[in-house]
Amino acid sequence: MTVLAVSNLAKRYRRGGKPFAAVDEVSFEIGPAETLALAGPSGSGKSTIAKLVLRLIEPDAGRIDFEGGDFLALSGGSLRARRARLQMVFQDPLAAFNPRATVARVLDDPLRIHAIASRAERPLRIAALLERVGLETNLATRAIHEISGGQRQRVAIARAIATRPSLIVLDEAVSALDVSVRGQILELLLDLQRQERIAYLFISHDLGVIRAIAHRVVILDAGKIAESGDARTVIANPQSAVGKALVAATPKLVRTSQEAS
Ligand SMILES: Nc1ncnc2c1ncn2[C@@H]1O[C@H](COP(=O)(O)OP(=O)(O)O)[C@@H](O)[C@H]1O
Ligand SMILES: [Mg+2]
Structure with a gap:
C-alpha cells in the first residue's frame, strides 16, 4: 500500500530564454506513516516537487x-475533497497566513471549508487541536504576528492535521527555527506520525534534521x-558526488555519527 506514488515527474522552466528541467524523471513512493525526505542543494528542484505534489503547479x-x-x-469537487487528505507546512507561516488573523481563525478555516465540524463544535475542535500540538488553548485569541516562530509553526501543524490528512508535505518546515525549538x-x-499514522514528504537541505526524522531519503x-x-x-555512506558534498557540508553530522558508533 502506498499513500503517494510519483512516477517520471518532469517540470521545465525557462532560464535566459532556454528551457531547462527543474524536475527530471523523478519517481518515488511513500507508504502510510512513513517519512520520505527530499534533500539536495539549493535549486535542485525540491520545492518544485512539493508544489507539483500539492498541485499548486502542473507537471509537463x-x-x-x-x-x-x-x-x-x-x-x-473531487479534487477539493481529496485535497483535505494532503496538507502542507512551509518554512514561513507568517507568509502562509494572514499575520493579523487570530490563531482561532487560522484553525477554523479548514474545519469550515471541509465541513469537518459544525459552527457550534468548532471552538472545541480548535481547543483540541491546540492541545494536540502542545499549545495553550488561550492562544486562540492571539494574532499570528503576536506569537513566536515556534508557536506559529505549531499552529501551522495544527492546521495541517485539522482535516485528518494521510500525507503532509513539509518544505523546509523547521529550517528557520533555532536549534532547541x-x-x-x-x-x-x-x-x-506515531499516533495518527501520517506520512511525511519532508524537504530539507539539512541532513542532520533528515537523519532525525526520515526513514528514507x-x-x-x-x-x-x-x-x-x-x-x-x-x-553514513553516500555514493553520489552530491550526496558526499552534502554530508561534508554538515560537520555536526560526522561528530554525532562517530559518537553513536
Ligand atoms: N517559477 C519558476 N520559474 C522559473 N524557474 C523556476 C521557477 N521556480 C523554480 N525555478 C527554478 O527551478 C530550479 C529548482 O528550484 P526549486 O525547486 O525552488 O529548488 P530547491 O527548492 O531545491 O532550492 C531552480 O533553478 C529555480 O531557479
Ligand atoms: Mg526550496
Whole structure:
C-alpha cells in the first residue's frame, strides 16, 4: 500500500530564454506513516516537487497517484475533497497566513471549508487541536504576528492535521527555527506520525534534521535523483558526488555519527 506514488515527474522552466528541467524523471513512493525526505542543494528542484505534489503547479510529464487514485485527473469537487487528505507546512507561516488573523481563525478555516465540524463544535475542535500540538488553548485569541516562530509553526501543524490528512508535505518546515525549538517540533512531528499514522514528504537541505526524522531519503541534483535509500545508510555512506558534498557540508553530522558508533 502506498499513500503517494510519483512516477517520471518532469517540470521545465525557462532560464535566459532556454528551457531547462527543474524536475527530471523523478519517481518515488511513500507508504502510510512513513517519512520520505527530499534533500539536495539549493535549486535542485525540491520545492518544485512539493508544489507539483500539492498541485499548486502542473507537471509537463509524469504521474502522481495519491491514496490509490490518479491525482492529476481530479478537478472541481473531487479534487477539493481529496485535497483535505494532503496538507502542507512551509518554512514561513507568517507568509502562509494572514499575520493579523487570530490563531482561532487560522484553525477554523479548514474545519469550515471541509465541513469537518459544525459552527457550534468548532471552538472545541480548535481547543483540541491546540492541545494536540502542545499549545495553550488561550492562544486562540492571539494574532499570528503576536506569537513566536515556534508557536506559529505549531499552529501551522495544527492546521495541517485539522482535516485528518494521510500525507503532509513539509518544505523546509523547521529550517528557520533555532536549534532547541527545531528539536521540539521534530519530536511533535514524530509523535503525530506515531499516533495518527501520517506520512511525511519532508524537504530539507539539512541532513542532520533528515537523519532525525526520515526513514528514507532521495537526494536530488539538478532536478534528477542522484541516489536514494534508507536515510541513515545513505547519510553514513553516500555514493553520489552530491550526496558526499552534502554530508561534508554538515560537520555536526560526522561528530554525532562517530559518537553513536
Ligand atoms: N517559477 C519558476 N520559474 C522559473 N524557474 C523556476 C521557477 N521556480 C523554480 N525555478 C527554478 O527551478 C530550479 C529548482 O528550484 P526549486 O525547486 O525552488 O529548488 P530547491 O527548492 O531545491 O532550492 C531552480 O533553478 C529555480 O531557479
Ligand atoms: Mg526550496
